[in-house]
Amino acid sequence: xxxxxxxxxxxxxxxxxxxxxxxxxxxxxxxxxxxxxxxxxxxxxxxxxxxxxxxxxxxxxxxxxxxxxxxxxxxxxxxxxxxxxxxxxxxxxxxxxxxxxxxxxxxxxxxxxxxxxxxxxxxxxxxxxxxxxxxxxxxxxxxxxxxxxxxxxxxxxxxxxxxxxxxxxxxxxxxxxxxxxxxxxxxxxxxxxxxxxxxxxxxxxxxxxxxxxxxxxxxxxxxxxxxxxxxxxxxxxxxxxxxxxxxxxxxxxxxxxxxxxxxxxxxxxxxxxxxxxxxxxxxxxxxxxxxxxxxxxxxxxxxxxxxxxxxxxxxxxxxxxxxxxxxxxxxxxxxxxxxxxxxxxxxxxxxxxxxxxxxxxxxxxxxxxxxxxxxxxxxxxxxxxxxxxxxxxxxxxxxxxxxxxxxxxxxxxxxxxxxxxxxxxxxxxxxxxxxxxxxxxxxxxxxxxxxxxxxxxxxxxxxxxxxxxxxxxxxxxxxxxxxxxxxxxxxxxxxxxxxxxxxxxxxxxxxxxxx
Amino acid sequence: xxxxxxxxxxxxxxxxxxxxxxxxxxxxxxxxxxxxxxxxxxxxxxxxxxxxxxxxxxxxxxxxxxxxxxxxxxxxxxxxxxxxxxxxxxxxxxxxxxxxxxxxxxxxxxxxxxxxxxxxxxxxxxxxxxxxxxxxxxxxxxxxxxxxxxxxxxxxxxxxxxxxxxxxxxxxxxxxxxxxxxxxxxxxxxxxxxxxxxxxxxxxxxxxxxxxxxxxxxxxxxxxxxxxxxxxxx
Ligand SMILES: Nc1ncnc2c1ncn2[C@@H]1O[C@H](COP(=O)(O)OP(=O)(O)O)[C@@H](O)[C@H]1O
Ligand SMILES: [Mg+2]
Numbered sequence: 001x002x003x004x005x006x007x008x009x010x011x012x013x014x015x016x017x018x019x020x021x022x023x024x025x026x027x028x029x030x031x032x033x034x035x036x037x038x039x040x041x042x043x044x045x046x047x048x049x050x051x052x053x054x055x056x057x058x059x060x061x062x063x064x065x066x067x068x069x070x071x072x073x074x075x076x077x078x079x080x081x082x083x084x085x086x087x088x089x090x091x092x093x094x095x096x097x098x099x100x101x102x103x104x105x106x107x108x109x110x111x112x113x114x115x116x117x118x119x120x121x122x123x124x125x126x127x128x129x130x131x132x133x134x135x136x137x138x139x140x141x142x143x144x145x146x147x148x149x150x151x152x153x154x155x156x157x158x159x160x161x162x163x164x165x166x167x168x169x170x171x172x173x174x175x176x177x178x179x180x181x182x183x184x185x186x187x188x189x190x191x192x193x194x195x196x197x198x199x200x201x202x203x204x205x206x207x208x209x210x211x212x213x214x215x216x217x218x219x220x221x222x223x224x225x226x227x228x229x230x231x232x233x234x235x236x237x238x239x240x241x242x243x244x245x246x247x248x249x250x251x252x253x254x255x256x257x258x259x260x261x262x263x264x265x266x267x268x269x270x271x272x273x274x275x276x277x278x279x280x281x282x283x284x285x286x287x288x289x290x291x292x293x294x295x296x297x298x299x300x301x302x303x304x305x306x307x308x309x310x311x312x313x314x315x316x317x318x319x320x321x322x323x324x325x326x327x328x329x330x331x332x333x334x335x336x337x338x339x340x341x342x343x344x345x346x347x348x349x350x351x352x353x354x355x356x357x358x359x360x361x362x363x364x365x366x367x368x369x370x371x372x373x374x375x376x377x378x379x380x381x382x383x384x385x386x387x388x389x390x391x392x393x394x395x396x397x398x399x400x401x402x403x404x405x406x407x408x409x410x411x412x413x414x415x416x417x418x419x420x421x422x423x424x425x426x427x428x429x430x431x432x433x434x435x436x437x438x439x440x441x442x443x444x445x446x447x448x449x450x451x452x453x454x455x456x457x458x459x460x461x462x463x464x465x466x467x468x469x470x471x472x473x474x475x476x477x478x479x480x481x482x483x484x485x486x487x488x489x490x491x492x493x494x495x496x497x498x499x500x501x502x503x504x505x506x507x508x509x510x511x512x513x514x515x
Numbered sequence: 516x517x518x519x520x521x522x523x524x525x526x527x528x529x530x531x532x533x534x535x536x537x538x539x540x541x542x543x544x545x546x547x548x549x550x551x552x553x554x555x556x557x558x559x560x561x562x563x564x565x566x567x568x569x570x571x572x573x574x575x576x577x578x579x580x581x582x583x584x585x586x587x588x589x590x591x592x593x594x595x596x597x598x599x600x601x602x603x604x605x606x607x608x609x610x611x612x613x614x615x616x617x618x619x620x621x622x623x624x625x626x627x628x629x630x631x632x633x634x635x636x637x638x639x640x641x642x643x644x645x646x647x648x649x650x651x652x653x654x655x656x657x658x659x660x661x662x663x664x665x666x667x668x669x670x671x672x673x674x675x676x677x678x679x680x681x682x683x684x685x686x687x688x689x690x691x692x693x694x695x696x697x698x699x700x701x702x703x704x705x706x707x708x709x710x711x712x713x714x715x716x717x718x719x720x721x722x723x724x725x726x727x728x729x730x731x732x733x734x735x736x737x738x739x740x741x742x743x744x745x746x747x748x749x
Contacts, residue, residue: 001639415608417638422637512620
C-alpha cells in the first residue's frame with residue numbers, strides 16, 4: 001500500500017464526517033494554541049529579563065559585603081527563663097531571647113573587606129576588577145570658598161560618568177591626585193560663567209575628610225535638626241566646645257544626683273578607641289561633569305550618581321580611607337566585583353561565598369525572577385497539555401465510534417486483501433492528520449495572536465514601569481515551531497492507537513454478515 | 516470424467532483434508548464443518564450445494580482465507596492456509612482468490628471504479644494503473660459506462676457485476692462465489708452465472724459456487740459437492 005493512498009483514505013474518511021472532524025480538530029487546535037502561547041511567552045519573558053538586565057552590564061557584577069555577627073555567645077544565665085510555665089512556652093521565650101540577643105548586639109564583622117581580602121578576590125580567576133563603593137561626606141575648598149560635599153570613589157574607566165564630561169578630561173588614573181567635579185559644585189563654589197567653568201580644570205581643590213569619628217557639627221544637628229553647613233573656622237570652635245562640655249556641667253544648676261548621672265553619661269566609654277583622623281589634601285581638578293539628567297538611575301548604584309559632587313580616583317580614595325586604623329581593620333562596607341564573562345559569574349560568586357563573605361548578584365536575582373515566571377507559564381503549559389489530552393480522549397472516543405460505523409467497510413477491505421497493518425495505519429493516519437492540522441493551526445493562531453498580545457503587554461509595561469522593550473515577549477524558536485505540532489501529532493496518533501487496533505482486529509466474517 | 520488419480524499437486528487447486536470448523540464454547544460447540552475432505556482441480560467448476568446452515572459459507576470462508584479451520588488442513592494454490600501468518604493470509608485473499616457475496620459488499624461511498632480498484636490499493640499499485648485495470652474489469656462485466664456511479668445508483672444485478680469485476684481485477688486463480696444470485700431475480704441471476712462461468716472457462720479459473728439451486732448447480736458446473744450438517748455427502 002502506498003503512502004499517498006494511506007493518507008488519501010484517511011483524509012477521505014475524515015472529510016466524510018466533516019462536523020465531527022471539525023470538532024475534534026478544534027479541540028486539538030485549542031490545546032496546541034495554549035501550548036504554543038505558553039511556551040512562547042515563557043521563552044520570551046525569559047529572554048527579555050536576561051536582555052533587560054544585560055543592557056546595563058550589571059549582570060557581570062557581584063556586590064560583596066562583610067559578614068557580621070555570630071561570634072559572641074549569649075551568656076547562659078541570660079537564657080534562663082524562670083517562673084511556672086509550660087515547657088513549650090519556656091522554650092519559646094528562650095528562643096526569642098536568643099533571637100533578640102543576636103539582633104541587638106553589635107558584633108564586629110567576622111569576615112571583613114580589608115585590603116588583603118580585596119586582593120584575594122582580585123586574584124580569583126575571571127575577576128576583572130574589584131572596586132569599593134566608597135561614598136564619603138567631606139568638605140571641599142576652592143580658593144576662599146568651602147562647602148560640604150559628597151565624594152565617590154570612581155575607577156578611571158567608569159563609563160556612566162565619562163559621558164557626562166563637559167570640560168577638561170576624566171580621571172587620568174586610579175592613583176592620581178586629581179578629581180572630577182560637577183558643574184553644580186563649581187557653581188556653589190562661585191565658578192559661575194561658562195568661561196570660568198572652561199578654565200576650572202587644572203585648578204586646585206582641597207578635600208577634607210574626617211575619618212573614624214563623627215564631625216563636631218553633628219552637635220548642631222542634634223540641637224536643632226537639619227543639616228548644618230559649617231565652615232572650618234566654625235568647626236574649630238565647635239571642637240573646642242565639645243572638649244570643654246564636661247567642665248560646663250559643673251556650672252549648671254544641677255542636684256548632686258543629677259550631676260552624678262551626667263558625669264556618668266559623659267564619661268568616655270572606650271578610652272582605648274582609636275583617635276579619629278582628619279585628612280586634608282589638595283587635588284587637581286581634571287574635569288567637570290554636567291549635572292545628571294536622571295538617566296542611569298535604573299542602575300544598581302545609579303541613585304548614588306545623582307547626588308555625588310566629587311569623583312575621586314578609586315585607588316587614591318582607597319588609600320586615603322585606609323589611613324584610618326579603624327578602617328584598615330574593618331575594611332569596606334561594600335565592594336563591587338566585576339567578572340569578565342556572564343558565564344563565570346556563578347562560579348566567582350561561589351568562590352567569594354566560600355571566603356565567608358556575603359554577596360548579592362543580579363544573576364541570582366534574575367534567576368529567581370525567571371524561575372517565578374517559569375512556574376507561572378509552566379502551569380499554563382500543564383493546562384495546555386491537559387487540554388491536549390482531553391482533546392486526545394475526544395479523538396479516541398470519536399474514532400471508536402467511527403470504527404463501529406465503518407465496520408462493514410473494514411470487513412470489505414480485509415476481504416479483498418487488506419492486511420491488519422493497512423487498516424491500523426489508515427486509522428493512525430486519521431489521528432495524525434487531525435494532529436497535524438490542529439497543531440499547525442494552533443501554531444499559526446498562537447503566532448497571529450502574539451502580535452496584539454505583545455502590543456498590549458508592552459503598553460502595560462511602558463505605562464506601569466516605563467520600560468520600553470525592544471523585542472517581543474513572544475518568541476518562536478525553531479524547537480517551538482517544529483516541536484509543538486510534532487507533539488500534537490504524537491498525542492493524536494497515540495489517541496488513535498486503540499481505535500486503530502480495534503479496527504485492525506475486526507473479524508471480516510462478522511463484519512460482512514448481512515443481517 | 517475419467518477417474519484419474521490426482522497425480523501431483525500442480526494440477527490441484529484446492530485440497531481439504533479433515534477440515535473442521537467449530538464455533539462457540541467447548542462446552543456447547545457448534546459444528547459448522549465436520550472433517551471434510553475433498554480435492555478440486557485447476558480450472559474445475561464446482562458447485563457447493565446444501566440447505567441453509569449446512570456449512571457452505573463456513574467452508575467458502577475457509578477457502579477464501581477469511582477464517583481459519585479448527586482442525587485439519589486446507590491447501591489453496593499449494594499453500595496450507597491453516598499455517599499461514601495473518602499477513603500471508605491477507606496476501607492470499609488479495610492475490611490468489613476472488614470472493615463474491617450474496618450481499619455484494621460494495622463500499623457505498625465509493626464509485627464503481629473505486630470499489631473495483633480497492634484490492635489494487637492494498638496491492639500497492641499506482642493510481643493510473645488501478646484506473647486502467649478497474650476500467651478493463653468493468654468492461655468485462657459490461658459496466659464500462661458506469662464507472663463513476665456509486666452502488667446506490669446501480670441495480671442489484673449491476674452491483675453484483677461490480678463485485679465480480681472487483682473479484683476479477685487481480686486475475687485470481689480461484690473464484691469463490693457465495694450465493695451470488697441469492698438477492699437477484701432469476702433473469703438477472705442467469706446473466707450473472709453466465710458471466711461467471713464464461714469468464715472461468717476462458718481463463719481457466721477454478722470456481723467454487725455456493726448455491727441451493729439444484730438445476731443451476733448441475734447445468735453450469737462440472738461437479739457438485741453436497742453438504743449436510745457440516746458433513747460432505749459422498
Ligand atoms: N460465527 C458463528 N458463530 C456461531 N455459529 C456460527 C457462526 N457462523 C456460522 N455458524 C453456524 O454454523 C453453521 C453453518 O453456517 P453457514 O456456513 O453460514 O451455513 P450456510 O452458509 O450453509 O447457510 C450454522 O449452524 C450457523 O449457525
Ligand atoms: Mg451461507
